[in-house]
Amino acid sequence: MNIAIVDDNPVNLIVIEKILKSAGYDSFWKASSAVEMMQRLTEYADGGKVPVDLILMDMMMPEMDGIEACRRIQQDERLKDIPVIIVTALGDSNKLAEAMEAGAMDYVMKPVNKIELIARIRSALRLKYEKDWHKENDARIREELELARQVQGSVLSPPLKKDRLEISAAYYPSFELAGDFYAWYRIDEDRHGVIILDIMGHGISSSLVCMFISSVMQDTITRFVSPEFVVTELNRYMNQLNHKNPSVSYYFTAIYLLIDTQSKTIEYVNAGHPPGFLFEEGKAPVALNQGSCAVGFFDQMEITKSIFTYEQPIRIALYTDGLLEALPLPDAYPEDAAESDLLALRLQSCIHQAPSPECLVETLLPQDVREAQSDDICMVLITAT
Secondary structure (H helix, E strand, O other): OOEEEEOOOHHHHHHHHHHHHHOOOOOEEEEOOHHHHHHHHHHHHHOOOOOOOEEEEEOOOOOOOHHHHHHHHHHOOOOOOOOEEEEEOOOOHHHHHHHHHHOOOEEEEOOOOHHHHHHHHHHHHHHHHHHHHHHHHHHHHHHHHHHHHHHHHHOOOOOEEOOOEEEEEEEEOOOOOOOEEEEEEEOOOOEEEEEEEEEOOOHHHHHHHHHHHHHHHHHHHHHHOOHHHHHHHHHHHHHHHHHHOOOOOOOEEEEEEEEEOOOOEEEEEEEEOOOEEEEEOOOOOEEEOOEEOOEOOOOOOOOOOEEEEOOOOEEEEEEOHHHHHHOOOOOOOOOOOOHHHHHHHHHHHHOOOOOOHHHHHHHHOOHHHHHOOOOOEEEEEEEEO
16 A cells, blocks of 8 residues: 655654654655645656555645645546545635545644544545546456457448449447348358348346357358247247246347349338338339247247239338337328338438438438437348349
């Protein structure tokens, strides 16, 4: 433990030094003014070192008193967590209150009582130790969350660009870890499976479930291919997970579709997810809203697969409910209208001009809305010709 003793009276410095030594505190340094103390603290901090673990400081000193020194310590992020005990002969309760408000954590009156001073030092150092432990633990957790975020991001599919098919995504997680997931996999030269899903909840638990599902996704899609079989298999995996912990039931909503650019067909199942929209040039938008309940609700699911055949180039927008929740409503909007209807109209007006899903989301949502969202926002944009 390293302690700083600050007093403009040499006698007081000697007295406190002897008290510290008698209690076994041998690591300390002395300063005859608050100005000298601040200079030394700043030099230590500039060198990347922890300046001290505790400051014992007089209240009344020339140039800079103890109250002003406390304020300056609190203004420096590198120093603000150092506990300060005021050691003073000034019995003014207003001044003592001002010192506490400025950042001091305790005080001892002069003449110093050895037992009292040591007790307050030990209490302050215990609190400092606990605060340091929590800071180190929080820093370690942040590092682990950042690593987990990078791992989670690595399983998301990169943009796909082929002669007759392009797929890309925009992703705006609301936390370090997210429960939204998207992916696409090549079945053969003409067919690709595409999925977007949203795990219940937020944070670590939903992201872990998301990683579990992503680990089985490629094998499931490339082996079962057809939407109804893929969703059935994913439901089986979710039931396995839920049976291991009956007290918590996890589920997710999803849209899975199979694109065949040779036959120009779209097969899909919507498992309780907000409807995606298919836009074919010269035709009204098609809502992709048929399918089943969310995945993981029941052991057995009744699933309806839908098939759409296109002739002209199409663009498909898939998204998670975070986009709907963040979508600003116009002033003149019917109260009984669904938010998805508004989104369909907004998408129809701009989807063919948007070069990327990021541009599309930025067109739909102002920057301040995107930055303040309380849920993950994800959009997948598919172009097929």
